[in-house]
Amino acid sequence: MSEKQTASADRIAELENQLLELQQKCAFLERVVHEVPANIYISDLEKGVIWCNKTNEETLGYSLDEILQMGALEYMYKIVHPDDHSIPTDSIQHYKSFDGAEYGGIFRAKHKHETNYKWFIGWAKVFNQDDEENVKELLCVDVDMSPRMNTEEQLVEALRENLKQKNRLLIRSLQKRELEVLDLVCKGHSTKAIASRLYISPNTVSTHRRNIQKKLGTANVADLVSVGKEAGLG
Structure with a gap:
């Protein structure tokens, strides 16, 4: 074998080793993604969930094929508690006017064949944007809190923090003058x-005040003040 042929054979062997290492790394990362104890999924702002890991399928009982067949937000509304439907809706609205702040929330969801709901805490992060930097897809991670909460007090505190975050997001929808009015209302x-x-x-x-109450979804001054103070006003 000539020197050139030997060099070529060595190069081929090197490339084969690199390919094998790459395949092993991909297999390892794929295993991590599918076995991690959290629901990981990609959500398109228009189409809804377009990919999920195996933990998500096992936790909620719907295969990726079933989820894709449902389309839009039908899947989310099937698994999420009716009182928490605002969470996925608020997430979409948040990212349609994305300003750099990521979104998170606490909600209840259930398995396809179960009646009892479990508490989940979820986070979303921008995954893909178009040429004009409009958000197209989100990377989402939801963790079942029920086996990780040792006491009822921990769950109550988590829900309280979630309420604070939601109120802060609502406050951000107010105009400057409305914020000034709300701050003074909170001060009595x-x-x-x-x-x-x-x-x-x-x-x-x-x-x-009427416009503020409409935006914040409050029915009276007491609720208005409560939301404002939770957000740090007053």
Whole structure:
């Protein structure tokens, strides 16, 4: 064998070894992804879930093929508790006007063949964007908290923190003047006092308060103040 042939054979052997190492790494990473004790999935903002790991399939009872056949958010609404349907909806709205802050939340979900719901904590991160930097896909991770919560107090504290985060996101939807009005409401000022401080009419203050309550989904002043204080106002 000539020197050139020997070099060529060595190069082929080297490439074969590199390919084998790459295959082993891919197999290892694939095993990690599918065996990690968390539901991992990719969600398209328009189509819904387009990929998930095996843990997700086992935890919730739906195969990826079944999820894809459902389309859109039907799958999410089947597994998520009716009272928590706002979580996936809020996540989508958050990323449609993405400003750099990632999204997380606590919600209840159940297996396809079970009636009892379990508590999950989930995080989402931008996975793909289009040429105009609009978010197209999210990488999501949900962890079943039930076997990891040693006490009821831990769960209560987790839910309290989730409420704080949700209230902060709601507050961010307010305009500057609305924030000023809400801050003064949380400090206990009357409509007349707020009008005097901001140099606007009492009617304008009342209009701002109605708009604020509509955006925050509160039914009375007490709830309004509670949401504002949870977000750090007042």
